[in-house]
Amino acid sequence: MAAFVKDMTRGSEMKLLxxxxxxxxxxxxxxxxxxxxxxxxxxxxxxxxxxxxxGVTGSVTFLFFSLVFGLSMGAGILVSQYFGAGETELVKKxxxxxxxxxxxxxxxxxxxGIFTARPILTLMGTDPDLMEDAVSYMQxxxxxxxxxxxxxxxxxxxxxxxxxxxxxxxxxxASVINVGLDFLFILGFSWGVAGAAWATVISQxxxxxxxxxxxLLKNPYFRFERSHFAPNRNLMKRCIQIGVPVAAQNxxxxxxxVVLQSVANSYGKIAAGAYSISNKVEQVVHQxxxxxxxxxxxxxxxxxxxxxxxxxxxxxxxxxxxxxIYALLSLAAIWLAGGVIMRIFVNDDAIIQMGATAMRITxxxxxxxxxxxxxxxxxxxAGDAVYAMINGFVEVIGRVGFSLxxxxxxxxDVWAIWLTTGLTWVITAAASIIRYRQGKWKxxxxxxxxx
Numbered sequence: 395m396a397a398f399v400k401d402m403t404r405g406s407e408m409k410l411l412x413x414x415x416x417x418x419x420x421x422x423x424x425x426x427x428x429x430x431x432x433x434x435x436x437x438x439x440x441x442x443x444x445x446x447x448x449g450v451t452g453s454v455t456f457l458f459f460s461l462v463f464g465l466s467m468g469a470g471i472l473v474s475q476y477f478g479a480g481e482t483e484l485v486k487k488x489x490x491x492x493x494x495x496x497x498x499x500x501x502x503x504x505x506x507g508i509f510t511a512r513p514i515l516t517l518m519g520t521d522p523d524l525m526e527d528a529v530s531y532m533q534x535x536x537x538x539x540x541x542x543x544x545x546x547x548x549x550x551x552x553x554x555x556x557x558x559x560x561x562x563x564x565x566x567x568a569s570v571i572n573v574g575l576d577f578l579f580i581l582g583f584s585w586g587v588a589g590a591a592w593a594t595v596i597s598q599x600x601x602x603x604x605x606x607x608x609x610l611l612k613n614p615y616f617r618f619e620r621s622h623f624a625p626n627r628n629l630m631k632r633c634i635q636i637g638v639p640v641a642a643q644n645x646x647x648x649x650x651x652v653v654l655q656s657v658a659n660s661y662g663k664i665a666a667g668a669y670s671i672s673n674k675v676e677q678v679v680h681q682x683x684x685x686x687x688x689x690x691x692x693x694x695x696x697x698x699x700x701x702x703x704x705x706x707x708x709x710x711x712x713x714x715x716x717x718x719i720y721a722l723l724s725l726a727a728i729w730l731a732g733g734v735i736m737r738i739f740v741n742d743d744a745i746i747q748m749g750a751t752a753m754r755i756t757x758x759x760x761x762x763x764x765x766x767x768x769x770x771x772x773x774x775x776a777g778d779a780v781y782a783m784i785n786g787f788v789e790v791i792g793r794v795g796f797s798l799x800x801x802x803x804x805x806x807d808v809w810a811i812w813l814t815t816g817l818t819w820v821i822t823a824a825a826s827i828i829r830y831r832q833g834k835w836k837x838x839x840x841x842x843x844x845x
Contacts, residue, residue, distance in 0.1 A: 398613045400556025402693045403478055403700040407709040411689045411716070414558045419685035421549075421562035423678060424569045433674055435576050436590055437740040442667060444587050445740055447527035449670020450520050450659065451535070453651035458507050458536045460644030462543035464782075465496045468637020470550035471695050471775055472629070477555055477615075478699025484629070485615050486622045489551055491629040495637075500543035507536025518656045521663055527587040534588055538595030544602030548609060553692050555615055564604040572597035639782035640774060646786030650793035654814060657797045661808045668748035669811055671739050675753060679728070679760065680767075682720050686713055687767035694775025703836050710772050710830075717764035728757040752812040759816035762823035769826035776835040781826075788825045792818030 402410050437445035469492035476484045511532040512525075520528055549561040572593050579589025609616040658669035690713050697705045733750035740746065766785075773781045796817050800810035829835075 398552070398555070398557045398560060398609075399477075399615070402556055402696045403702060403705070407693070407705065408712045411686065411693060411709060411712060414553075414556070414689035414692065415682075415685045415716075417562045418553070418558040418688050419682050421558070421565045422681040422685050424562070424565040433671070433739050435580055436587060439580060440586060442740055442742045442745065443523055443663070444527050446521075446663060446667040446670060447524040447587060448531050448590065449673070450515070450518070450524060450655060450666060451528050451532040452670060452673060453648055453655045454511075454514055454518070454532060455507075455535050457645060457648035457652060458503050458539060459542055460648050461503065461641040462496055462500050462539065463546055464639075464641025464644050465492070465499060465633065465637035466543070466546045466550040467640045467691070467774065468492070468633050468635075469496065469547065470554040471636050471691065471777060472554075472633055473551055474554035474692050474695030474775070475699035475777070478696035482615070483622075485555075486618055487626050488629050488633070489615065490618065490622055491626045492633040492637075493547065494625055495630055495633060496543055496547045497540070500540045504537050504539040507539060508533050511536065518652060519659050521659065521666065523663070524666075530586075530588045531591045534591035534595060538591075538598060541595055541599035541602055545598055545605060548602060548605040551615075552605065552609065552613070553688055554695065555613070556692065556696070557613070558689070560608060561601075561605055564601040564608070567604065568597040568601040571600055636774075636777055636779055639779040643782040643786035646783075647789045650790045650818075654793050654797055654811065657801055657814075658811050661811070664742075664744050664748060665808050665811065667740065667742065667745045668752060671736060671745065672749040672752050672756075672812070674739065675732075675735050675749070676756065679724050679757075680763070682724075683717065683764040683767040686716055686720075686764075687771040689713075690768050691771035691775040694772050698776050706772065706776070710768065713768040714765070717761065717768060721760040721764050724760050725757045728753045732757075748808070752809065755809060755812045756816045756819075759819050762819045765823040766819060766826055769823070769830050773826070773829060773835045778829070778835040781829045781835070784825060784829065785822065788822050789818055792821050 400410075400414070402414070433445055433448060436448060469488065472488050472492065473485055476488055512529045515525060515528050515532065545561075545564075552558070552560055575593035575596060576590060579585045579593055583589060585592070655666075655669065659666045690709065693709050694706050697703070697709070732753045733746055736746040736749045736753075770781075770785055793814055796814040797810065800806055800813055803810065806813065
């Protein structure tokens with residue numbers, strides 16, 4: 395097996411999942427540092443309002459990135475299945491054909507983000523005190539969708555081939571650059587919130603270019619010949635068939651998060667700040683689940699390509715054990731140190747107290763959250779595109795439905811926001827498990843051996 399490639403169709407399932415997950419986890423945590431560093435510097439040097447202005451854009455920027463994230467995942471699934479099937483030429487053709495789609499989409503969304511930032515934030519009911527900084531941050535960050543797409547796309551290809559370590563190294567370097575640029579732009583140039591956005595976009599661009607150059611030099615599956623560059627309609631169609639439902643899932647989830655952010659905004663600046671900061675903290679809690687999910691997706695894709703469905707089931711069971719362990723550890727950490735973590739971002743005692751209490755509520759439902767990640771990725775890795783849409787609709791129904799109902803219960807007050815989040819995790823996990831147990835994913839193989 396060539397360097398920077400790992401075959402997950404043989405060997406210990408638990409060992410393979412852990413060896414893939416751990417580098418991915420470190421990489422994801424460093425990726426979260428982009429947002430953390432922005433928030434810590436902005437919160438401590440610019441104040442609570444600028445920090446909240448970044449927070450209110452979170453669900454919207456995720457909405458803009460959703461399509462390229464979904465297409466990248468679809469491309470990765472396609473590549474992993476062809477890799478598992480031993481179809482080297484189709485791996486290379488898939489990489490290039492999917493790249494054309496993803497980069498064109500990212501350019502369109504970069505332009506769209508710049509021109510729609512203000513109307514969207516106005517529609518969300520963003521506090522006037524936060525509006526100008528929020529618009530500035532969103533325009534710059536979504537304007538850099540090409541950079542975000544570039545890194546996620548290339549890293550998806552690398553993970554599909556079993557390499558979760560290389561993207562980590564570039565993320566570490568990018569994180570260091572991000573920190574330096576934050577201080578330079580915010581404290582040195584006095585660019586304010588805009589400086590934080592520019593630091594993030596430039597850092598993402600660095601990680602994208604770095605990964606690409608490395609792959610071209612070192613990874614044998616990135617050594618292309620002229621015949622590989624011709625757009626392949628069948629492969630592009632398959633990428634869209636998997637990626638668009640996953641992207642639609644992400645869009646639906648993002649829209650439901652926008653609705654919930656709007657509900658948080660309606661409770662005032664303290665609630666909006668507590669919600670946005672608690673989300674940032676919990677994004678770190680999500681990362682081990684997210685990393686394990688990525689490992690499960692690659693593991694599933696390669697083994698489906700190799701025709702080893704029983705091995706997929708065995709790997710899923712091992713992943714459940716890891717979810718249980720991490721969910722318990724995370725719950726303990728939030729209950730013991732939630733307030734201390736909140737204080738890293740902001741000095742406002744009201745926001746800290748509300749956010750710490752809120753995270754205690756959601757931490758009780760971390761196990762369902764973890765089950766969403768691993769079950770969804772088994773289904774996605776197998777090419778079950780129908781479920782991706784189902785998952786998105788369930789999250790919309792949960793967040794919108796629970797928020798409308800619970801916000802009307804006077805006794806719950808502001809805590810309805812976080813109860814909505816936790817209960818949405820519960821019903822989405824249940825839907826995922828039901829779909830898995832139905833077994834339709836076993837018939838959802840995506841690849842064909844002729845293109």
